[in-house]
Amino acid sequence: MHAPAVPLELTVGELARRSGVPVSTLHFYETEGLIRSWRSAGNQRRYPRGILRRVAIIKVAQRAGVSLREIKDALAGLPQDRAPTPEDWAEMSASWRNALDARIRALVAIRDQLSTCIGCGCLSLSVCPLRNPGDQLSLTGSGARLIETL
Numbered sequence: 001m002h003a004p005a006v007p008l009e010l011t012v013g014e015l016a017r018r019s020g021v022p023v024s025t026l027h028f029y030e031t032e033g034l035i036r037s038w039r040s041a042g043n044q045r046r047y048p049r050g051i052l053r054r055v056a057i058i059k060v061a062q063r064a065g066v067s068l069r070e071i072k073d074a075l076a077g078l079p080q081d082r083a084p085t086p087e088d089w090a091e092m093s094a095s096w097r098n099a100l101d102a103r104i105r106a107l108v109a110i111r112d113q114l115s116t117c118i119g120c121g122c123l124s125l126s127v128c129p130l131r132n133p134g135d136q137l138s139l140t141g142s143g144a145r146l147i148e149t150l
Contacts, residue, residue: 035055037051064096
């Protein structure tokens, strides 16, 4: 007995089901140039099976805080006719490492400064390193300089 043939292409619904990404998000990725499809004779979107790995890369990179622009730029350097390889992933993730390390350092600094935040909303306190580093807002005059609207 033979195993069932693995289809070489996926419908948008199959791609959504297999990747766990909503159809609307897949359409958005396509509009943004992150993934590509072609149209069947019945004018339905079709995706190569390798697109599953591209979608996985997009989701993992987004979860790590990589912007869609950075992801698109990285994917643009890969051939469209094959799934990204582990070597491709290693190169992409290495290219994002420095920016991610900088974001982590910034978040740690913010986390460590939260205990000194009194949350008064004045936003002109010279001791507020979160909203007014170095009391920069005092250069524009006294009183509250920033007002956030909800």
